[in-house]
Amino acid sequence: MTQKIGIIGTGGITEAHLEALASLPGVQICAIAGRNQGRAAKLAATYLPQQLLHFYESYESMLLKERLDAVFVTLTPQLHGEMEVALAQSVPAVFIEKPIANRLEPVLKAREAFKKAGTVVATGYMMRWQPGVIAAESSLREAAEVPVTLSGCWINPMPGASWWRQQALSGGQFVEQCTHIVDTAIVLAGPITEVSAMAARGFVRDVPDYDLDDALAVTVRTGAGGVGTFITGCYQAGGQTGRVGLELSSITRQFSFSGWRADLLLREGSNPPRKLAGLEREAIFRREDEAFLQAAAAGDASGLRSDYDSALETLAVTLAAVQSARDNRTVRLTELL
Template sequence: MGKIRVGLIGCGGRAGNHMSQLIQMEDVQVVAVADPIEGRRLAAAEKFGCENIYANGDELLDSAKGNVDALFICVEPTAHGNMELRAVELGIPFLVEKPMSLDLEYAEKVALEAEKKGLITAVGFQDRYQDLTDIIKKDLPNHKPGGLVYGAWVGGIPGVWWWQKKSCCGGQLVEQNIHLLDELRYLFGEPLSIYATCSEGIVKAGEGCSEEYKNDDHSTAVIRFENNVTATLVSGCYIRRGVGTRPRCGLYITLEDIIYDYRLRNNLIIETVEETRDIPRKADQTFTQDRAFIDAVATGNRGLIRSDYTDALKSLKLAFAANESMESGKVIYFK
C-alpha cells in the first residue's frame, strides 16, 4: 500500500491536534478536507497542499469512494448527521471524536453496521494510548483489588460555542470528563451502577461565557464496579480563568497496598510502603492513538485500536446514564 489517503471532516480545534500528528507521518497524505467555515478548511488544505476542499462532510463523502482510505471526523457533537453511517456504507475506516453523537439510537446503529462490516473504527479516547495509563493497567493485577477512586476534571468553560449549552454538548461529563469515565472502564471493567447529581447557578450567562450559557456548573457521579471498587468522579467548569495554575484533574486510585496518583496527561505518582515514584508522561498520546489508527488501516489489524466504536459506545451510554440519574435522582443499575 502507498500512502494512506486521509479525509478530514471538521477542521476546528481538535482537528488541529490531529493535523499536527498527521503532518509528522511520512506514510500519510491528507487528500481532502471539509468544514463549513471557509477560513478553517482553506487553512487545513494549505497545510497539506490538498486540492479537494469541501464545505461539509457530506460533500467530501460524496467523492470519497476510491479516493480516501481513512477519515478523521472532528465535528461538534450535534453535527454528525449520518456521516459515520455513510463511511460504513462506503467501507472507509474512520476515527471519530468523542462524544460520537448525542443521539444514542444513531450511535447504536453505527456500532451495529460497523461490526457487521468488520470495519476498522476508532474513537478519540486518547488517554487509553498514554504511557502512564499503560503503567497503571499493567500493574493493577499485581495488587489486591478493592478500594476507592477519586476522579476530577475541574476547570473553566471551553470557548467553543456549542459547549455553552447542555443540549449541544451533552454536559461536561458527556463532553469532557467522559475521558476519565472511559479510563475507569478501561482499568476496572464494566460498571455495576451509576448515580449522579448536578448543580447550576454559579456561572451566570454572559459572565466569562456566552449569553446562551445553560449548562451544569458541576456534577458528581458515583460509579460502582466489581471487586469492591467505587469511583467518585467530579466535573466542574465554574473556575474563572487565571484562578489556580494547575487544577487538580486526574484519578487518585487507592488500593490496600498502593496508591496511583494519576495527574491528567502529565505525571503519575505511585506510592507503596517501599517507595514513592514520580513518573512523567513521555509520549504524546494523541500521536500514539493516531499512529495506531493509521497502522490498523494499513495492516487491517483491528487489534491495534484500543477504543473502537462499539467499545466507546459503552462509555457514551454510561455518561448518558449519569445524565439520566441527574434528572431522575435515581441510581441506574447495569447488572
C-alpha cells in the first residue's frame, strides 16, 4: 500500500525528513505547504526529483485539495495551535517536530482534538530512538533502579535562523534545543515534578533582534525523588565546538551520553565499561519516520516511542524552567498541567 504524505514547512529540519522519506518504500510525498514556494520547489528537486508534487502557500489549501494518509509538520514553535486542530479533522496521522509549541494553551487544545479524532500522533524526539537510550532503559529495568542524579547540558554558538533568537518565536534555547536532553532525562529518570532556574544575560551583544537568555541553569526533582541539573547556553562564538550531553547515575549504573547522537558509555557495577555509538542523522530520521508510518498504516500508536502526551510533558518542564527564572521561584509541574 502506498502512503500519501503531505509536508507543512520548508525549513532546515524538513530536509532531514525528506531525505529519510525518499529512502522508504511505499511512500509518496504528494504536497508541500509553505510560504516560501521557491524553497519548497528546491527541496522537491533535490530529494524527490522523480515525484510529481503540488505546492501550496498554506496548509489550509493543502488539506482542502489533497487526500492524505499522513502529514509531517516541521514549522517553528510559535506557529502551532489551530493547525493541529485542523489536522485532527482532516488526516488520520500526524508527525510534529519538536518542540510541539512554545506555549501550553494551544497544545492542550490540540491534544483534545487529536484524542477526539483518534489521530495517530508522533513527535520528533529522535534521541528516544537512539540505541544507547534504549539500552539504558533496558539496563535500568534489569537492575530495577532509577537514576538518583542527572546532569545535562546543551551549549553551543547561536543558530543562524533569525526566528531562533527571539523569545516569542523560539521560546529560547531550553525550550527549542535542550528539550532533547530534557526529554531523554524524563525517559530514563521518570517524570520531573519541580523546577528551579536562574538565567544569565548581558554576555551576548550586537545580535539583531536578540532577546533570549544567554544561559540558563536549571535544577530539577524527579517523581522518584532524584535530583538533577541542566545547563544550556547559546553564548559561544562561531567556530566553537559546543557541548551536548547527559549523565545519569543509579545505585549500580552510570550512563554518559555525548553529542546529539547520544553516544553511550555505560558502566554496570564492576563490569568493564561498554560503548554504544548512536545513529547518524540519516539513519535516526529514517528510523523515527519509518516507525511513524508503520503506526499510521496500522492505525495504532502503541509502538511509538515519542507521542503527543510525552512531548507535552517535556514542553511543560522546559516552560516551567523559563517561568522559574523569570519569577525567581520554584515551579511545580502541577501548576502547569
